[in-house]
Amino acid sequence: MKKQVKFGIGIGVVVLSMAVLAWLGYGESKTYYHTIAELQTLKGADLTHRMRLGGTVQPGSIHRFSGRVDFVLQGEGKTVPISYVGSDPLPDTFVDNSQALVEGRPASDGRFVAEHVQAKCASKYEAAPGGDRSTPSDPTQRSTM
Secondary structure, three states, X not given: OOHHHHHHHHHHHHHHHHHHHHHHHHHHHOOEEEOHHHHOOOOHHHHHOOEEEEEEEXXXXXXXXXXXXXXXXXXXXXXXXXXXXXXXXXXXXXXXXXXXXEEEEEOOOOOEEEEEEEEEOHHHHOOOOOOOOOOOOOOOOOOOO
């Protein structure tokens, strides 16, 4: 065989292999977002997909164990128990009544096993009560600090 034909076949195999790996990686990295109410209606293969859930952390539901943290997310009048088993520490804003977004898979026992947790405490970012939010009317006015 000629060198060019062998080289062409080799390049073709490499390109095809990379395309297959890219397709498989894309399929594994997809994450679906579902509400808590939708989670309870999913059936069959839909329960095997990686997904995200968002809701509010139910007050008093955070329990820390060795290797995991259990809590309950609530939203739309529904609740779902969550077990966080990720290796990253939970954010400082992960407290009762905080908004949380969890990523993982449903377990067969009705729990949701999360590998990632993002949390935001909305009250932390609100303006202070009675704070002056007005700006000076003269933009050239300098601060007295």
